[in-house]
Amino acid sequence: MKFEDYNPLEEKVFKIMDKKGKIINTDDMPNFTNDQLLYLYRTMLLSRTMDEKQLSYQRQGRMLTYAPNIGQEATQIGSAYALEKEDWIVPSFRELGAWLIHGVPLKNIFLYWYGNEWGSHMPEDVKVLPVSVPISTQLQHATGIGMANNIKKENNVVLTYTGDGGTSGGEFHEALNFAGVFKAPTIFVIQNNQYAISVPRIEQTASKTLAQKAIAYGIPGIQVDGNDIFAMYVATKEAADRARRGEGPTLIEAITYRLAAHTTSDDPTKYREDAEVEEWKTRDPILRFKTYLENKGILTKEWDEKMKKEVENEITSTFEEIEGKADTKIEEIFMYHYETMPPILEEQLKEYKDFLEGGKNNDK
Amino acid sequence: MKEMTYSEAIRLAMTEEMRKDENIFIIGEDIGIYGGTFGVTKGMIDEFGEERIKDAPISEAAIVGAAAGAAVTGMRPIVELPFLDFITIGMDALVNQAAKMRYMFGGNEKVPMVVRLPGGSGTGAAAQHSQNLEAWFCHVPGLKVVAPSTPNDAKGLLKSSIRDDNPVVFIESKLLYNTTGMVEEDPEFTIPLGKADIKLEGSDISLITYGRMLKKALIVAKELAKENIYIEVIDLRTLAPLDKDTIIQSVKKTGRAIIVHEAVKTGGFGGEIVATIAESDAFDFLKAPIIRIAGVDIPIPHNKELEKAAVPSEKDIKAGIYRLLNK
Known part of the structure; x- marks a missing residue:
């Protein structure tokens, strides 16, 4: 595929598979083995089930606030699968699928949403930055990592994510302009899930597409069907190849839909119609991929059932492993903040310990 | 000991460290051929080239944010902003991101970066180019804040700041740049942070x-x-x-x-x-x-x-x- 063939000003969207799981663009179809296809499908299932489980744990008061990914699995998994192990992912906060593909252990993910900072204590070979909640400022880190790779003459690329709402912040502009100037090997994926909490995409910008913003920065921009795992993989792979060839950054607008709430604190029925949600359900990325795999005879009903059970067991046992065992000590509040603990934190740690031991210093 | 200006002492500290450690680079506005708003990086581009003396677009948020990203991968960026006042544009990158990354990594990563900010009044530069905002930075756990007053202190403290594995805000007083004093020439001379x-x-x-x-x-x-x-x-x-x-x-x-x-x-x-x-x-x-x-x-x-x-x-x-x- 060529980015030039998909002019974002003409709203030409890159697609490979339609919503019924039929391949409509055979030229660009990636050459995956059956094992790869089933691995991708299993990861999508893992992501979906994880969301459902965490939402349920949260409702039972066993987890903290949670931001589900339901409906966006192809965007995240397809894009992240195009990376090599040494490449970086700089996430926002709704990238579960990308984490899973890039090797973040399930336990870390649960710990993070359980409120334990050890969740971001990634294994050494997993190049993923922690969750970033201030919208789109993480894009600058992605640009910076890309610039560092250029200085170090390393051939790694960086994949970063933001939402449709994230394109409205000044940081989005600065990060993309910067990346363009310095030819940072950075891939910016906008997960356009149609809503920034309650504000629809149309109220976010007068631009016809989000991908067209790339034109202003002198970099390629493309709209991709974000519910098509093949299209997401191929577009990201092409962007990564460009980056490795020293041709700089790419902007990908993944057109998708958030089927669930923004977070567990949100009620989407207040701002969108059921009919709209139902229509998007027919474009569900997992359903579509499953139909493709079934039609090809790659996925059988038995394998699917078996996989669903396996995935559920994996999730349940991981959660049981961490629930109620925060694994943290009082010292940990203080010890991670600086490379060596400064006097003020030593003092505050001591005060806190004394307090816990019955306030022996309280009358001092 | 050699007599030099505050500005020369800062330049010497950066030059010595950059010769020793190739992971250090400087990023800022007009710091290349122009030599920096106050001439602090003058001539450095001749020795270290464009790759390590990076002239950036006018994007304070991206300058600080990109530095934080680079720092996590093992680089040791030095940011120079033209005026301390402009850090207001980069505060999200500094306060919400750089200062918290190590903590949010469960202590797993280092964020070694220095943000050099020329602050203070006395140059007729008016309300938006003359502020002293050090108290803001001191209120943010995760940052170290340094404010040297003599050329020798500037050299020794900047070297410690560059070698430090935490984000350091290094406040330079504009009116001190041309003041002179005796400065240690030993490239291993440093002054520890946190000592009055x-x-x-x-x-x-x-x-x-x-x-x-x-x-x-x-x-x-x-x-x-x-x-x-x-x-x-x-x-x-x-x-x-x-x-x-x-x-x-x-x-x-x-x-x-x-x-x-x-x-x-x-x-x-x-x-x-x-x-x-x-x-x-x-x-x-x-x-x-x-x-x-x-x-x-x-x-x-x-x-x-x-x-x-x-x-x-x-x-x-x-x-x-x-x-x-x-x-």
Whole structure:
């Protein structure tokens, strides 16, 4: 595929598979083995089930606030699968699928949403930055990592994510302009899930597409069907190849839909119609991929059932492993903040310990 | 020791460190051929090239944010902003991101970066180019805050800041750039962060200051010595982490404390020093209330005379000391 063939000003969207799981663009179809296809499908299932489980744990008061990914699995998994192990992912906060593909252990993910900072204590070979909640400022880190790779003459690329709402912040502009100037090997994926909490995409910008913003920065921009795992993989792979060839950054607008709430604190029925949600359900990325795999005879009903059970067991046992065992000590509040603990934190740690031991210093 | 300006000392510190460690690069506006807004990086591009002396677009948020990203991968970026005031644009990158990354990584990663900010008034640059915002940074856990007042301190502290594995905000006073002093030439000479320096010993009053106000404090102290008033002048050098011991020991000795800074009084760092004394056992040694001499609570005026009037003068400091002594 060529980015030039998909002019974002003409709203030409890159697609490979339609919503019924039929391949409509055979030229660009990636050459995956059956094992790869089933691995991708299993990861999508893992992501979906994880969301459902965490939402349920949260409702039972066993987890903290949670931001589900339901409906966006192809965007995240397809894009992240195009990376090599040494490449970086700089996430926002709704990238579960990308984490899973890039090797973040399930336990870390649960710990993070359980409120334990050890969740971001990634294994050494997993190049993923922690969750970033201030919208789109993480894009600058992605640009910076890309610039560092250029200085170090390393051939790694960086994949970063933001939402449709994230394109409205000044940081989005600065990060993309910067990346363009310095030819940072950075891939910016906008997960356009149609809503920034309650504000629809149309109220976010007068631009016809989000991908067209790339034109202003002198970099390629493309709209991709974000519910098509093949299209997401191929577009990201092409962007990564460009980056490795020293041709700089790419902007990908993944057109998708958030089927669930923004977070567990949100009620989407207040701002969108059921009919709209139902229509998007027919474009569900997992359903579509499953139909493709079934039609090809790659996925059988038995394998699917078996996989669903396996995935559920994996999730349940991981959660049981961490629930109620925060694994943290009082010292940990203080010890991670600086490379060596400064006097003020030593003092505050001591005060806190004394307090816990019955306030022996309280009358001092 | 060699005589050089504050500006040359800063340049020498960066040059020595960059020769030793290829992971260090500088990023900022007009720092290449132009040599920086105040000429601090002058000539460095000739030795280190465009790759390590990076002229950036006017994007303070991206400059600080990209530096933080690069730092996580093992680089040691030095950011230079043209004026301290412009960090307001980069505050999200600094406060919400750089300062918290290590913590949010469960201590798993380092964020070694230095943000150099030319601050302060006195150049006729008016309200948006003359501020002293050090108290903001001190209020953010995760940052270290350094404010040198002499060329030698600037060199030694900057080298420690570059070698530090945490984000460091390094505040340079614009009016000090052309001041001279003797500077250690040994490339291994450093001054540890978090250690105050007693620039003048005295028995009657502890005067606690930092940055550009040190000079005025020393002039006043020398004048008052002729009247048999002996002032101990403490230069904090690092505001975070704060060297509380030096302050407390000095106040226990003198029983009187006066704090001098250029930043506006309300919410200024002086309040933190007052609290440090009041919360410590030095409180029992106080013979008089603690006094703060600081900038007035207004933006820096453009008019030269008004600009001078807005920040502490030697006369203001002297008046404060007399007040402290009931004279």
